[in-house]
Amino acid sequence: MRPATRTLAACVVLSAVLGTIHAFSLFIDPFEEGLDAGRGAVSSVYSLALVALTLAVLTGHPLFRRLPGPLVALGAAGGAAAGLLVASSAASIAVLIVGYGLVFGASNGLGYAFSLQQGAEANPDRRGFAIGLVTAAYALGAALGALFLDARIEAVGAPGALRSLAVVIVVSGVVSAILLATGTQVAPASDQAPPARTLAGPVALDRQLLIRLWTAYGLATLAGLMALGHAAAIAEEAGGSEGVGVTTVVVAGIASAAGGTWIAFTIDRARLSYLLIGLPVASALALCVAATATSGNTALLGLSLVAFVYGAVIAVYPFAVNRLFGERRYPAAYGRVFTAWGLAGLLGPLGAGTVFDSSGGYTVPLLLAAVAALCSAFVARRIPNGVDPTGHA
Numbered sequence: 037m038r039p040a041t042r043t044l045a046a047c048v049v050l051s052a053v054l055g056t057i058h059a060f061s062l063f064i065d066p067f068e069e070g071l072d073a074g075r076g077a078v079s080s081v082y083s084l085a086l087v088a089l090t091l092a093v094l095t096g097h098p099l100f101r102r103l104p105g106p107l108v109a110l111g112a113a114g115g116a117a118a119g120l121l122v123a124s125s126a127a128s129i130a131v132l133i134v135g136y137g138l139v140f141g142a143s144n145g146l147g148y149a150f151s152l153q154q155g156a157e158a159n160p161d162r163r164g165f166a167i168g169l170v171t172a173a174y175a176l177g178a179a180l181g182a183l184f185l186d187a188r189i190e191a192v193g194a195p196g197a198l199r200s201l202a203v204v205i206v207v208s209g210v211v212s213a214i215l216l217a218t219g220t221q222v223a224p225a226s227d228q229a230p231p232a233r234t235l236a237g238p239v240a241l242d243r244q245l246l247i248r249l250w251t252a253y254g255l256a257t258l259a260g261l262m263a264l265g266h267a268a269a270i271a272e273e274a275g276g277s278e279g280v281g282v283t284t285v286v287v288a289g290i291a292s293a294a295g296g297t298w299i300a301f302t303i304d305r306a307r308l309s310y311l312l313i314g315l316p317v318a319s320a321l322a323l324c325v326a327a328t329a330t331s332g333n334t335a336l337l338g339l340s341l342v343a344f345v346y347g348a349v350i351a352v353y354p355f356a357v358n359r360l361f362g363e364r365r366y367p368a369a370y371g372r373v374f375t376a377w378g379l380a381g382l383l384g385p386l387g388a389g390t391v392f393d394s395s396g397g398y399t400v401p402l403l404l405a406a407v408a409a410l411c412s413a414f415v416a417r418r419i420p421n422g423v424d425p426t427g428h429a
Contacts, residue, residue: 054151261385
Protein backbone atom coordinates (compact mmCIF):
# COMPACT_ATOMS: atom_id res chain seq x y z
CA MET A 37 0.00 0.00 0.00
CA ARG A 38 1.43 3.38 -1.02
CA PRO A 39 2.08 5.93 1.76
CA ALA A 40 -0.59 8.28 0.34
CA THR A 41 -3.09 5.42 0.30
CA ARG A 42 -2.26 4.54 3.92
CA THR A 43 -2.89 8.14 4.93
CA LEU A 44 -6.23 8.15 3.12
CA ALA A 45 -7.14 4.81 4.72
CA ALA A 46 -6.34 6.26 8.16
CA CYS A 47 -8.62 9.22 7.46
CA VAL A 48 -11.40 6.92 6.25
CA VAL A 49 -11.16 4.75 9.39
CA LEU A 50 -11.27 7.75 11.72
CA SER A 51 -14.09 9.42 9.79
CA ALA A 52 -16.19 6.24 9.71
CA VAL A 53 -16.12 5.64 13.43
CA LEU A 54 -16.89 9.29 14.22
CA GLY A 55 -19.84 9.21 11.81
CA THR A 56 -21.76 7.23 14.42
CA ILE A 57 -22.83 10.61 15.81
CA HIS A 58 -25.58 10.53 13.17
CA ALA A 59 -27.10 7.37 14.65
CA PHE A 60 -28.33 9.50 17.54
CA SER A 61 -32.02 9.01 16.63
CA LEU A 62 -31.80 5.48 18.07
CA PHE A 63 -31.24 7.03 21.50
CA ILE A 64 -34.23 9.40 21.39
CA ASP A 65 -36.77 7.01 22.93
CA PRO A 66 -34.39 5.49 25.53
CA PHE A 67 -33.27 8.95 26.68
CA GLU A 68 -36.87 10.22 26.82
CA GLU A 69 -37.84 7.32 29.06
CA GLY A 70 -34.66 7.12 31.12
CA LEU A 71 -34.34 10.86 31.80
CA ASP A 72 -38.07 11.69 31.79
CA ALA A 73 -37.53 14.37 29.15
CA GLY A 74 -39.46 15.61 26.11
CA ARG A 75 -38.41 15.13 22.52
CA GLY A 76 -37.37 18.76 22.14
CA ALA A 77 -35.01 18.49 25.14
CA VAL A 78 -33.49 15.22 23.95
CA SER A 79 -33.12 16.56 20.40
CA SER A 80 -31.19 19.52 21.82
CA VAL A 81 -28.37 17.13 22.82
CA TYR A 82 -27.82 16.16 19.19
CA SER A 83 -28.16 19.75 18.04
CA LEU A 84 -25.58 20.98 20.54
CA ALA A 85 -23.25 18.15 19.54
CA LEU A 86 -23.40 19.45 15.97
CA VAL A 87 -22.71 23.00 17.18
CA ALA A 88 -19.65 21.80 19.14
CA LEU A 89 -18.56 19.83 16.09
CA THR A 90 -18.83 22.98 13.98
CA LEU A 91 -16.78 25.11 16.37
CA ALA A 92 -14.06 22.44 16.35
CA VAL A 93 -13.94 22.52 12.54
CA LEU A 94 -13.80 26.34 12.60
CA THR A 95 -11.00 26.65 15.15
CA GLY A 96 -9.13 23.34 15.07
CA HIS A 97 -7.29 23.52 11.75
CA PRO A 98 -4.18 25.34 13.11
CA LEU A 99 -3.47 22.25 15.24
CA PHE A 100 -3.08 20.14 12.11
CA ARG A 101 -0.01 22.20 11.14
CA ARG A 102 1.58 22.06 14.59
CA LEU A 103 0.94 18.51 15.85
CA PRO A 104 1.88 15.15 14.31
CA GLY A 105 -1.00 13.49 12.51
CA PRO A 106 -1.02 10.35 14.72
CA LEU A 107 -1.31 12.53 17.82
CA VAL A 108 -4.29 14.42 16.38
CA ALA A 109 -6.03 11.14 15.54
CA LEU A 110 -5.43 9.73 19.03
CA GLY A 111 -6.59 12.98 20.64
CA ALA A 112 -9.79 13.10 18.63
CA ALA A 113 -10.61 9.44 19.30
CA GLY A 114 -9.72 9.68 22.98
CA GLY A 115 -11.78 12.81 23.49
CA ALA A 116 -14.76 11.27 21.70
CA ALA A 117 -14.56 8.15 23.85
CA ALA A 118 -14.30 10.21 27.04
CA GLY A 119 -17.41 12.17 26.09
CA LEU A 120 -19.38 8.98 25.50
CA LEU A 121 -18.31 7.59 28.88
CA VAL A 122 -19.56 10.76 30.58
CA ALA A 123 -22.84 10.52 28.65
CA SER A 124 -23.27 6.86 29.63
CA SER A 125 -23.42 7.85 33.30
CA ALA A 126 -25.86 10.74 32.76
CA ALA A 127 -28.78 11.02 35.18
CA SER A 128 -29.96 14.31 33.69
CA ILE A 129 -30.13 16.13 30.38
CA ALA A 130 -27.41 18.53 31.60
CA VAL A 131 -24.82 15.75 32.02
CA LEU A 132 -25.85 14.23 28.69
CA ILE A 133 -25.29 17.61 27.03
CA VAL A 134 -21.80 17.91 28.54
CA GLY A 135 -20.70 14.39 27.61
CA TYR A 136 -22.38 13.75 24.27
CA GLY A 137 -23.16 17.29 23.18
CA LEU A 138 -19.95 19.13 24.08
CA VAL A 139 -17.07 16.68 24.56
CA PHE A 140 -18.09 14.04 22.01
CA GLY A 141 -19.29 16.69 19.56
CA ALA A 142 -16.09 18.79 19.72
CA SER A 143 -13.78 15.77 19.46
CA ASN A 144 -15.86 14.51 16.55
CA GLY A 145 -15.43 17.80 14.69
CA LEU A 146 -11.70 17.82 15.29
CA GLY A 147 -11.31 14.32 13.87
CA TYR A 148 -13.62 14.94 10.91
CA ALA A 149 -11.91 18.19 9.86
CA PHE A 150 -8.50 16.56 10.23
CA SER A 151 -9.57 13.58 8.09
CA LEU A 152 -10.88 15.83 5.31
CA GLN A 153 -7.79 18.04 5.19
CA GLN A 154 -5.17 15.34 5.68
CA GLY A 155 -6.74 12.99 3.15
CA ALA A 156 -6.95 15.69 0.46
CA GLU A 157 -3.44 17.05 1.02
CA ALA A 158 -1.89 13.57 0.94
CA ASN A 159 -3.55 12.97 -2.45
CA PRO A 160 -3.13 16.27 -4.35
CA ASP A 161 -3.97 14.70 -7.72
CA ARG A 162 -7.19 13.17 -6.39
CA ARG A 163 -8.53 15.76 -4.00
CA GLY A 164 -12.17 15.32 -5.00
CA PHE A 165 -11.88 11.55 -4.70
CA ALA A 166 -10.26 11.80 -1.24
CA ILE A 167 -12.82 14.29 0.09
CA GLY A 168 -15.71 12.25 -1.28
CA LEU A 169 -14.35 9.04 0.23
CA VAL A 170 -13.87 10.59 3.69
CA THR A 171 -17.39 12.05 3.73
CA ALA A 172 -18.83 8.75 2.44
CA ALA A 173 -17.05 6.91 5.25
CA TYR A 174 -18.56 9.33 7.77
CA ALA A 175 -22.04 8.50 6.49
CA LEU A 176 -21.36 4.77 6.29
CA GLY A 177 -20.23 4.89 9.91
CA ALA A 178 -23.71 6.11 10.84
CA ALA A 179 -25.30 3.18 8.99
CA LEU A 180 -23.05 0.45 10.39
CA GLY A 181 -23.09 2.13 13.78
CA ALA A 182 -26.88 2.00 13.80
CA LEU A 183 -26.81 -1.78 13.41
CA PHE A 184 -24.20 -2.13 16.14
CA LEU A 185 -25.85 0.34 18.52
CA ASP A 186 -29.36 -1.07 18.04
CA ALA A 187 -28.10 -4.51 19.04
CA ARG A 188 -26.22 -3.11 22.03
CA ILE A 189 -29.19 -1.01 23.20
CA GLU A 190 -31.35 -4.14 23.05
CA ALA A 191 -28.76 -6.17 24.97
CA VAL A 192 -27.38 -3.76 27.58
CA GLY A 193 -29.42 -0.56 27.32
CA ALA A 194 -28.46 2.90 26.06
CA PRO A 195 -25.68 3.55 28.65
CA GLY A 196 -24.03 0.22 27.83
CA ALA A 197 -24.27 0.94 24.11
CA LEU A 198 -22.47 4.25 24.60
CA ARG A 199 -19.68 2.51 26.51
CA SER A 200 -19.33 -0.11 23.77
CA LEU A 201 -19.07 2.62 21.15
CA ALA A 202 -16.35 4.33 23.21
CA VAL A 203 -14.26 1.16 23.05
CA VAL A 204 -14.72 0.88 19.27
CA ILE A 205 -13.66 4.51 18.79
CA VAL A 206 -10.49 4.10 20.86
CA VAL A 207 -9.44 0.99 18.91
CA SER A 208 -10.15 2.75 15.60
CA GLY A 209 -8.15 5.79 16.74
CA VAL A 210 -5.12 3.58 17.43
CA VAL A 211 -5.42 1.92 14.00
CA SER A 212 -5.70 5.32 12.33
CA ALA A 213 -2.64 6.62 14.20
CA ILE A 214 -0.55 3.62 13.12
CA LEU A 215 -1.54 4.10 9.47
CA LEU A 216 -0.75 7.81 9.65
CA ALA A 217 2.66 7.14 11.18
CA THR A 218 3.60 5.05 8.14
CA GLY A 219 1.75 7.15 5.55
CA THR A 220 2.54 10.31 3.62
CA GLN A 221 3.82 13.09 5.82
CA VAL A 222 1.86 16.17 4.79
CA ALA A 223 3.90 19.39 4.74
CA PRO A 224 2.27 22.79 5.30
CA ALA A 225 1.27 24.53 2.08
CA SER A 226 3.44 27.43 0.94
CA ASP A 227 2.28 30.91 1.88
CA GLN A 228 2.94 31.86 -1.73
CA ALA A 229 0.54 29.30 -3.19
CA PRO A 230 -1.58 31.08 -5.79
CA PRO A 231 -5.34 31.18 -5.32
CA ALA A 232 -7.65 29.44 -7.75
CA ARG A 233 -9.16 31.50 -10.57
CA THR A 234 -12.80 31.81 -11.43
CA LEU A 235 -14.72 33.74 -14.04
CA ALA A 236 -14.28 36.81 -11.86
CA GLY A 237 -10.51 36.44 -11.56
CA PRO A 238 -8.29 35.59 -8.54
CA VAL A 239 -10.14 34.77 -5.33
CA ALA A 240 -8.91 35.64 -1.83
CA LEU A 241 -11.23 35.27 1.16
CA ASP A 242 -13.87 37.14 -0.81
CA ARG A 243 -16.63 38.09 1.62
CA GLN A 244 -19.50 37.96 -0.85
CA LEU A 245 -18.46 34.55 -2.11
CA LEU A 246 -18.14 33.25 1.45
CA ILE A 247 -21.64 34.52 2.25
CA ARG A 248 -23.11 32.82 -0.81
CA LEU A 249 -21.36 29.55 -0.04
CA TRP A 250 -22.34 29.79 3.63
CA THR A 251 -26.00 30.46 2.86
CA ALA A 252 -26.35 27.83 0.14
CA TYR A 253 -24.54 25.19 2.20
CA GLY A 254 -26.57 25.83 5.34
CA LEU A 255 -29.91 25.68 3.54
CA ALA A 256 -28.91 22.54 1.63
CA THR A 257 -27.76 20.63 4.73
CA LEU A 258 -30.76 21.60 6.86
CA ALA A 259 -32.86 18.85 5.27
CA GLY A 260 -30.25 16.13 5.60
CA LEU A 261 -29.46 16.88 9.23
CA MET A 262 -33.14 16.91 10.12
CA ALA A 263 -33.67 13.59 8.37
CA LEU A 264 -30.63 11.94 9.98
CA GLY A 265 -31.46 13.32 13.41
CA HIS A 266 -35.06 12.06 13.39
CA ALA A 267 -34.96 9.26 10.80
CA ALA A 268 -36.24 6.46 13.04
CA ALA A 269 -38.93 8.62 14.61
CA ILE A 270 -40.15 9.99 11.25
CA ALA A 271 -40.55 6.50 9.78
CA GLU A 272 -42.35 5.21 12.87
CA GLU A 273 -44.62 8.26 12.95
CA ALA A 274 -45.62 7.58 9.32
CA GLY A 275 -47.00 4.22 10.43
CA GLY A 276 -43.94 2.01 10.49
CA SER A 277 -42.99 -0.43 13.22
CA GLU A 278 -39.99 -0.04 15.50
CA GLY A 279 -38.11 -2.33 13.15
CA VAL A 280 -38.81 0.04 10.26
CA GLY A 281 -37.34 2.88 12.32
CA VAL A 282 -34.03 1.07 12.79
CA THR A 283 -34.00 0.00 9.15
CA THR A 284 -34.54 3.62 8.11
CA VAL A 285 -31.49 4.77 10.07
CA VAL A 286 -29.35 2.08 8.48
CA VAL A 287 -30.64 2.60 4.93
CA ALA A 288 -30.37 6.40 5.25
CA GLY A 289 -26.77 6.06 6.38
CA ILE A 290 -25.94 3.76 3.47
CA ALA A 291 -27.71 6.13 1.07
CA SER A 292 -25.71 9.06 2.41
CA ALA A 293 -22.49 7.08 1.97
CA ALA A 294 -23.57 6.21 -1.57
CA GLY A 295 -24.07 9.91 -2.29
CA GLY A 296 -20.57 10.72 -1.08
CA THR A 297 -19.09 7.80 -3.00
CA TRP A 298 -20.82 8.92 -6.20
CA ILE A 299 -19.33 12.38 -5.75
CA ALA A 300 -15.89 10.88 -5.10
CA PHE A 301 -15.85 9.29 -8.54
CA THR A 302 -17.42 12.18 -10.47
CA ILE A 303 -16.55 15.52 -8.91
CA ASP A 304 -13.00 15.88 -10.26
CA ARG A 305 -14.46 16.17 -13.76
CA ALA A 306 -17.91 17.60 -12.99
CA ARG A 307 -19.23 21.13 -13.37
CA LEU A 308 -19.81 22.51 -9.88
CA SER A 309 -22.73 24.74 -10.80
CA TYR A 310 -24.83 21.77 -11.94
CA LEU A 311 -24.26 19.99 -8.64
CA LEU A 312 -24.76 23.00 -6.36
CA ILE A 313 -28.13 23.76 -7.98
CA GLY A 314 -29.40 20.31 -8.89
CA LEU A 315 -28.73 18.52 -5.60
CA PRO A 316 -30.92 20.72 -3.35
CA VAL A 317 -33.75 20.62 -5.91
CA ALA A 318 -33.64 16.83 -5.72
CA SER A 319 -33.62 17.06 -1.92
CA ALA A 320 -36.77 19.23 -1.95
CA LEU A 321 -38.61 16.64 -4.03
CA ALA A 322 -37.54 13.83 -1.69
CA LEU A 323 -38.63 15.83 1.35
CA CYS A 324 -42.10 16.22 -0.13
CA VAL A 325 -42.28 12.43 -0.49
CA ALA A 326 -41.33 11.98 3.17
CA ALA A 327 -43.73 14.72 4.34
CA THR A 328 -46.73 13.14 2.61
CA ALA A 329 -45.85 9.52 3.42
CA THR A 330 -48.69 7.41 4.77
CA SER A 331 -46.57 4.34 5.49
CA GLY A 332 -43.23 3.59 7.03
CA ASN A 333 -41.86 2.20 3.78
CA THR A 334 -42.74 5.36 1.84
CA ALA A 335 -41.12 7.49 4.54
CA LEU A 336 -38.05 5.25 4.34
CA LEU A 337 -37.84 5.86 0.58
CA GLY A 338 -38.14 9.63 0.93
CA LEU A 339 -35.63 9.82 3.76
CA SER A 340 -33.16 7.64 1.88
CA LEU A 341 -33.30 9.99 -1.10
CA VAL A 342 -32.78 12.97 1.22
CA ALA A 343 -29.80 11.19 2.78
CA PHE A 344 -28.29 10.38 -0.63
CA VAL A 345 -28.41 14.05 -1.61
CA TYR A 346 -27.06 15.08 1.80
CA GLY A 347 -24.08 12.74 1.39
CA ALA A 348 -23.35 14.31 -1.98
CA VAL A 349 -23.78 17.88 -0.68
CA ILE A 350 -21.36 17.52 2.23
CA ALA A 351 -18.74 16.20 -0.21
CA VAL A 352 -19.35 18.85 -2.89
CA TYR A 353 -18.96 21.93 -0.69
CA PRO A 354 -15.50 21.27 0.81
CA PHE A 355 -14.27 20.51 -2.71
CA ALA A 356 -15.91 23.70 -4.02
CA VAL A 357 -14.22 25.78 -1.30
CA ASN A 358 -10.88 24.13 -2.07
CA ARG A 359 -11.29 24.82 -5.79
CA LEU A 360 -12.41 28.44 -5.34
CA PHE A 361 -9.96 29.54 -2.64
CA GLY A 362 -6.90 27.34 -3.17
CA GLU A 363 -5.18 24.91 -0.81
CA ARG A 364 -3.58 27.50 1.46
CA ARG A 365 -6.80 29.41 2.05
CA TYR A 366 -8.98 26.32 2.19
CA PRO A 367 -8.79 25.51 5.95
CA ALA A 368 -9.80 29.01 7.08
CA ALA A 369 -12.39 29.45 4.32
CA TYR A 370 -14.00 26.04 4.87
CA GLY A 371 -14.03 26.57 8.62
CA ARG A 372 -16.17 29.68 8.10
CA VAL A 373 -18.44 28.08 5.52
CA PHE A 374 -18.87 25.03 7.77
CA THR A 375 -20.45 27.16 10.49
CA ALA A 376 -23.57 27.11 8.30
CA TRP A 377 -23.67 23.34 8.79
CA GLY A 378 -23.54 23.88 12.55
CA LEU A 379 -26.42 26.36 12.46
CA ALA A 380 -28.42 23.94 10.30
CA GLY A 381 -27.60 21.19 12.79
CA LEU A 382 -28.97 23.35 15.60
CA LEU A 383 -32.13 24.53 13.86
CA GLY A 384 -32.97 21.31 12.00
CA PRO A 385 -33.09 18.55 14.64
CA LEU A 386 -34.05 20.88 17.51
CA GLY A 387 -36.70 22.66 15.45
CA ALA A 388 -38.17 19.39 14.21
CA GLY A 389 -38.37 18.04 17.76
CA THR A 390 -39.94 21.21 19.10
CA VAL A 391 -42.54 21.38 16.32
CA PHE A 392 -43.28 17.68 16.86
CA ASP A 393 -43.99 18.35 20.54
CA SER A 394 -46.44 21.12 19.65
CA SER A 395 -48.07 19.67 16.52
CA GLY A 396 -47.69 15.95 16.99
CA GLY A 397 -46.20 15.33 13.53
CA TYR A 398 -43.26 15.86 11.17
CA THR A 399 -45.15 17.13 8.10
CA VAL A 400 -44.61 20.85 8.73
CA PRO A 401 -40.86 20.72 9.49
CA LEU A 402 -40.24 18.48 6.47
CA LEU A 403 -42.08 20.87 4.14
CA LEU A 404 -40.18 23.84 5.61
CA ALA A 405 -36.93 21.98 4.94
CA ALA A 406 -38.04 21.48 1.32
CA VAL A 407 -38.49 25.24 0.98
CA ALA A 408 -35.02 25.75 2.46
CA ALA A 409 -33.52 23.35 -0.10
CA LEU A 410 -35.10 25.29 -2.98
CA CYS A 411 -33.72 28.53 -1.54
CA SER A 412 -30.26 26.88 -1.49
CA ALA A 413 -30.53 26.17 -5.21
CA PHE A 414 -31.53 29.79 -5.84
CA VAL A 415 -28.52 31.17 -3.93
CA ALA A 416 -26.15 28.68 -5.57
CA ARG A 417 -26.86 30.21 -8.99
CA ARG A 418 -24.45 33.03 -8.09
CA ILE A 419 -21.55 30.78 -7.03
CA PRO A 420 -18.75 30.60 -9.68
CA ASN A 421 -17.92 27.25 -11.17
CA GLY A 422 -14.17 27.61 -10.54
CA VAL A 423 -11.57 25.89 -12.70
CA ASP A 424 -12.67 22.82 -14.62
CA PRO A 425 -10.40 19.81 -15.10
CA THR A 426 -9.17 21.11 -18.46
CA GLY A 427 -7.89 24.29 -16.87
CA HIS A 428 -10.58 26.59 -18.28
CA ALA A 429 -12.80 28.78 -16.12
